[in-house]
Amino acid sequence: MKAPQLGLAIFAVFAIACGGSAPPVESGAKAKGPAGVKVAKRASKSAAKEAPVPSRCIKRKGACMPPVKWAERLCQDVYPDLALYMFRKGSPWDRFYMRVGLNAVNGWGPTVPENLVQGEEVIPINYRGQRDGFIVEGSLGTFDVLRWNGSCVTLDLGEVTTNAPGQPKNPRIEWRHLSDSTQDALMANEEVADAVRSRQRECKGASIGKVTAECERLDRELAGVIARYVRNGGGVPVPQSHPC
Numbered sequence: 001m002k003a004p005q006l007g008l009a010i011f012a013v014f015a016i017a018c019g020g021s022a023p024p025v026e027s028g029a030k031a032k033g034p035a036g037v038k039v040a041k042r043a044s045k046s047a048a049k050e051a052p053v054p055s056r057c058i059k060r061k062g063a064c065m066p067p068v069k070w071a072e073r074l075c076q077d078v079y080p081d082l083a084l085y086m087f088r089k090g091s092p093w094d095r096f097y098m099r100v101g102l103n104a105v106n107g108w109g110p111t112v113p114e115n116l117v118q119g120e121e122v123i124p125i126n127y128r129g130q131r132d133g134f135i136v137e138g139s140l141g142t143f144d145v146l147r148w149n150g151s152c153v154t155l156d157l158g159e160v161t162t163n164a165p166g167q168p169k170n171p172r173i174e175w176r177h178l179s180d181s182t183q184d185a186l187m188a189n190e191e192v193a194d195a196v197r198s199r200q201r202e203c204k205g206a207s208i209g210k211v212t213a214e215c216e217r218l219d220r221e222l223a224g225v226i227a228r229y230v231r232n233g234g235g236v237p238v239p240q241s242h243p244c
Helices: 068-074 080-087 180-187 190-203 213-231
Strands: 058-060 063-065 096-098 121-128 142-146 152-156
Touching: 063 121, 068 121, 080 121, 080 180, 080 213, 121 152, 180 190, 190 213
Parallel strands: none
Antiparallel strands: 058 063, 096 121, 121 142, 142 152
8 A cells, every 4th residue: 555545654663562662682683673663572571471373363354364452463563583483384374465566554553664566475464444544535445464574564455365476475584683593493494594694695794774786686585585485384483572
C-alpha cells in the first residue's frame, strides 16, 4: 500500500517491549537496524516464560493467522529470528505473494524501508476491516503481513495473492541482527556458511553506508540462501525474542 493512501506518518524509530522499555541487546550486537529501526534482540524475563509463537490457527478472511492481540504487538517491533521461525517449512501459517512491487509501509509500527517486489513471500498475520478506521475509500480491507526480515507491512487485499510464483522472493535478511543461536543453526548448513564467509570477505564488516556493488550482491545472495534453506526444512531454534 502506498504511503500517500495511508495518510499516516511512517515511524522511523519505534520499539515496544515488555513493560514499555526497549529490549536489551545481546553483548556486541548493535541496537539499531536498517535506517535507525530498533530490532528486538532478547526477550525480557517475563516474556521468556510465555510461548514465543502461538500454535493455535485462527481462520480470518480465509487465512490462518495468530491471535489478534499477539499480531498487533508483533507489528510494533522488528523480529528477525521470529520471522525465520514462522516461515520455516511445516509451520501452520498461510503464505501470500505480492502481485506487484510496492513501497513498504507499516501502519502500526516501524517500517524497514526496503520495497516489496512482485512475487515476494509474506505471512498474513492480521486483517483489518472498515471498522478499524485505517481503510482508504474503495478498499475492502487490509492485511498486516510479516516479511522475511522480521518487519510488518500493511497491504490492501488486492495487492496479494495465494498463488505461489515459481521462485518466491524475499527481502534482505540482516545477518548481524540474528541471534547467536539462530546464526549457529544456519551456519551448520554448508551453503549458508559459504555465503556468510563470502559476504564477510567482500564487505569487510560493513553493513551500512558506502559498500561495493559486489557486497550488495552478496548481501542479497545470502538472504536468498537463508530463505531457501528455511523453506526446504532447515532447522532454526525457537526465538528468544517475541511479542509479549
